[in-house]
Amino acid sequence: MKMISKSRILSLIFALLFGFQAFAEKTNLERVEPPFWWAGMASTELQLMVYGQNISETTPVLTYNGVSIRQVIHVESPNYLFIDIEFDANVKPGHFSIQFMDDKKVKASYDYELKPRKKDACEFKGFDNSDVIYLLMPDRFSNGDPSNDNIPDMLEKADRNKPNGRHGGDIQGIIDHLDYFNDLGVTALWINPLLENNMETYSYHGYAMTDFYKVDPRFGSNADYAELVEKAHEKGLKIIMDMVFNHCGTGYYWKDDLPMKDWYNQWPEFTRSNYRGGVVTDPHQSEYDYNKMVKGWFDVTMADLNQENKLLANFIIQNSIWWIEYVGLDGIRQDTYPYPYQDFMSQWMERVLLEYPNYNVVGEVWLSYPQAVAYWMQNERNKDGKQSGLTNVFDFPLMYAISKAFNEDEGWASGTAQLYEVLSQDYVYEEPLDLVVFADNHDGDRLYTKLKEDINSFKMSMAYLLTTRGIPQLYYGTELLMTGEEHKGHGYIREDFPGGWPGDPMNAFTPEGRSEEQNEAFNFLQSLLQWRKTSQAVQFGKLTHFVPEEGVYVYFRHTDKEAVMILINNSEEEKTIDLDRFNERLAGYTSCTHVLSGNKIKLGKSIVVPEKSPMVLQLHP
Numbered sequence: 001m002k003m004i005s006k007s008r009i010l011s012l013i014f015a016l017l018f019g020f021q022a023f024a025e026k027t028n029l030e031r032v033e034p035p036f037w038w039a040g041m042a043s044t045e046l047q048l049m050v051y052g053q054n055i056s057e058t059t060p061v062l063t064y065n066g067v068s069i070r071q072v073i074h075v076e077s078p079n080y081l082f083i084d085i086e087f088d089a090n091v092k093p094g095h096f097s098i099q100f101m102d103d104k105k106v107k108a109s110y111d112y113e114l115k116p117r118k119k120d121a122c123e124f125k126g127f128d129n130s131d132v133i134y135l136l137m138p139d140r141f142s143n144g145d146p147s148n149d150n151i152p153d154m155l156e157k158a159d160r161n162k163p164n165g166r167h168g169g170d171i172q173g174i175i176d177h178l179d180y181f182n183d184l185g186v187t188a189l190w191i192n193p194l195l196e197n198n199m200e201t202y203s204y205h206g207y208a209m210t211d212f213y214k215v216d217p218r219f220g221s222n223a224d225y226a227e228l229v230e231k232a233h234e235k236g237l238k239i240i241m242d243m244v245f246n247h248c249g250t251g252y253y254w255k256d257d258l259p260m261k262d263w264y265n266q267w268p269e270f271t272r273s274n275y276r277g278g279v280v281t282d283p284h285q286s287e288y289d290y291n292k293m294v295k296g297w298f299d300v301t302m303a304d305l306n307q308e309n310k311l312l313a314n315f316i317i318q319n320s321i322w323w324i325e326y327v328g329l330d331g332i333r334q335d336t337y338p339y340p341y342q343d344f345m346s347q348w349m350e351r352v353l354l355e356y357p358n359y360n361v362v363g364e365v366w367l368s369y370p371q372a373v374a375y376w377m378q379n380e381r382n383k384d385g386k387q388s389g390l391t392n393v394f395d396f397p398l399m400y401a402i403s404k405a406f407n408e409d410e411g412w413a414s415g416t417a418q419l420y421e422v423l424s425q426d427y428v429y430e431e432p433l434d435l436v437v438f439a440d441n442h443d444g445d446r447l448y449t450k451l452k453e454d455i456n457s458f459k460m461s462m463a464y465l466l467t468t469r470g471i472p473q474l475y476y477g478t479e480l481l482m483t484g485e486e487h488k489g490h491g492y493i494r495e496d497f498p499g500g501w502p503g504d505p506m507n508a509f510t511p512e513g514r515s516e517e518q519n520e521a522f523n524f525l526q527s528l529l530q531w532r533k534t535s536q537a538v539q540f541g542k543l544t545h546f547v548p549e550e551g552v553y554v555y556f557r558h559t560d561k562e563a564v565m566i567l568i569n570n571s572e573e574e575k576t577i578d579l580d581r582f583n584e585r586l587a588g589y590t591s592c593t594h595v596l597s598g599n600k601i602k603l604g605k606s607i608v609v610p611e612k613s614p615m616v617l618q619l620h621p
């Protein structure tokens with residue numbers, strides 16, 4: 001038994017006689033968010049959301065040079081306070097105490113820090129056409145720390161036998177393989193959401209967030225995330241964060257105590273979104289369809305956030321800026337872009353670009369027509385006068401075309417003609433180079449499955465993806481010819497990266513652990529990716545293409561100083577291509593280097609392209 005000292009007994013008596021009442025009246029301050037901020041941000045306003053039992057009965061006060069409380073907002077729940085803080089433009093970094101007073105007594109206090117900024121706002125450069133983005137799902141990529149697979153007070157435990165369960169992948173697993181990304185030749189990682197998803201089942205994917213300010217402990221800590229970004233930067237890799245503003249997980253701590261009822265879009269009974277993104281911009285839209293689209297819930301586990309509530313809007317906007325600044329993010333991928341209120345999203349983009357003028361956000365606008373996608377990208381031409389302000393959008397129309405083109409016989413409107421047709425509509429975009437182009441992602445059939453597991457089709461589609469206009473995005477495992485059909489369940493298109501777990505029978509991070517066919521695919525991609533880093537023409541150059549003839553699609557990427565010719569023979573026969581047709585682009589060039597083989601040849605009257613294969617030629621004067 002532990003001895004209790006005399007002084008301890010005395011203090012207990014003292015507490016019982018005098019202190020207990022004061023202790024009981026102390027308010028338990030559970031959250032202040034954002035938990036800290038920075039001095040010298042472009043906006044001089046900050047709105048704190050404070051959560052604690054009956055906190056609204058207190059009055060917050062603070063004393064710090066250059067910081068003042070402008071307004072305190074009370075809401076329906078007595079357990080919240082929103083504090084509008086104003087900074088002087090030249091406020092200095094430091095700490096101040098926010099004291100929550102009631103009748104001259106301090107009921108609670110919070111040490112608030114204004115950190116110094118590590119980087120100038122303009123140094124947040126975003127991503128651009130020199131990048132190739134690699135999308136990975138953290139639960140499925142690599143388990144670098146098996147000790148965090150199960151966390152006692154978190155609902156779902158790891159079980160690798162369940163396709164839709166948690167498998168234990170984490171941030172450490174990504175840190176452990178930074179050299180793999182450089183070896184492959186990608187330059188930026190888009191990581192599916194890392195924030196807490198404390199839901200009973202199906203929580204591995206990360207899209208039902210239960211704490212916007214906290215990395216899921218099964219992935220690591222906030223500090224681990226910051227470390228990942230720092231180490232990635234040391235190796236020249238960028239990190240793009242996956243953010244979700246449309247909804248949050250129904251397990252969020254605030255579920256039973258919302259600040260106000262309209263924090264969520266409420267329905268008398270569960271009402272699902274109609275997922276009809278086109279309704280938002282439809283000039284003939286009905287109110288019924290619009291409400292379902294924007295206010296309907298994404299899923300029973302995903303509560304629809306009401307961004308028309310100004311306090312919620314501020315909460316989300318500040319949260320995104322907090323993450324950019326805190327871990328030093330290089331970009332954002334925004335989920336389900338047309339689902340939240342349109343004006344709110346524009347307001348958010350304005351605020352991000354106010355803080356970081358050179359920043360990038362790529363939005364998921366899952367619509368299959370170029371004009372529908374163009375509406376959501378920075379666009380001065382929208383007839384309704386609205387502008388999303390979004391810098392980049394995923395090119396879903398081209399994804400669909402790539403998925404079909406290399407599976408079909410060549411024809412007037414089939415095969416590579418589909419690629420031609422999609423790009424011929426680029427007039428709808430202010431800047432088609434800003435599109436993020438991809439062949440597969442975490443939501444659909446894997447590319448190799450769509451290509452009926454044909455390695456030649458794989459090579460043609462990858463050569464196309466990496467040389468057409470736009471910023472290419474690859475999906476983890478595509479380089480290993482991983483397969484998977486979405487209709488079987490999302491778990492099947494998000495299988496574990498082989499070798500990512502201790503004791504895996506195969507380690508596909510190394511050539512020895514890959515099959516012969518996987519090495520063929522990996523090496524093909526690696527050659528293209530490493531070369532792409534050196535070619536300004538393929539990254540930023542103009543695209544000139546020719547209508548496919550006889551099953552061969554030919555296009556050029558060119559700048560004043562450099563030109564690349566790409567020929568894709570999607571037919572079943574070897575083709576001899578007469579080069580006269582391309583005089584407008586070939587004039588002045590006498591030879592070329594095959595990018596994939598390194599062979600140099602003289603340019604003659606014609607060129608032979610083997611069946612079902614791409615040819616990438618660097619032209620020389």
Ligand code: CA
Nearest residue numbers: 145149168170
């Ligand atoms: Ca783990």
